[in-house]
Amino acid sequence: MKKLIIGGLSAMFFFVASPINAQDNDKVNYSKEELKFSKVDASPMDLALYRDQDDAAVARVIYSRPQKRNREIFGKLVPYGEVWRTGANEATEVTLYKDMKVADATVKAGNYTLYTIPGEKEWTVILNSKTNTWGSYEYTDKEDQVRINVPVRQAPNTIESLSMAFQEAKNGADLLIGWDNSYVKVPFKNAN
Known part of the structure; x- marks a missing residue:
């Protein structure tokens, strides 16, 4: 039972930490190419x-x-x-x-x-x-x-x-x- 809880916490930590790493990787992969999106329209x-x-x-x-x-x-x-x-x-x-x-x-x-x-x-x-x-x-x-x-x-x-x-x-x-x-x-x- 304890292993399942620890495993669950480890899995949860992995999933929470992964998007941060993915964002960091995106910065590295796209550092030469800047993405430009328009601002939100004043009259949407x-x-x-x-x-x-x-x-x-x-x-x-x-x-x-x-x-x-x-x-x-x-x-x-x-x-x-x-x-x-x-x-x-x-x-x-x-x-x-x-x-x-x-x-x-x-x-x-x-x-x-x-x-x-x-x-x-x-x-x-x-x-x-x-x-x-x-x-x-x-x-x-x-x-x-x-x-x-x-x-x-x-x-x-x-x-x-x-x-x-x-x-x-x-x-x-x-x-x-x-x-x-x-x-x-x-x-x-x-x-x-």
Whole structure:
């Protein structure tokens, strides 16, 4: 019995000590070659996913999450009345895995860019067919598939990072987009 305990302690010491040696060996092996990795992005990428009752993916949003950092967001950092990429870095991407209705417009399954035009009382929400864009520099309304207005709502608490999430709604889901002290709901409904 004592041998098993000592053996177990010896094995545990070996496994705990081995990673330290492995790290030291890595330094020796790679001392001539420096590994460079990028820093964590100030506005990290995230995604929101909407699944139906059968757990099948219906819609996905990929976006970057800028931080408030004691700044005045809407009307200042994000100007009112101007097209916004709805995030940071690359423009926000929406993938629909099946045809959906956004307000009264039917949108075919596929990839789209989500732009918004924030206002004090309402936002214009745009699904645009030009994808893989950085910022909103390449935006043109000629490629708009949907353009709807949604009311601005007061958030119950300050939202430090731009956040998006799908919330179940009748016959579909609402995409919630919130930052600072406000949020909007974008209705996505089943097309059939």
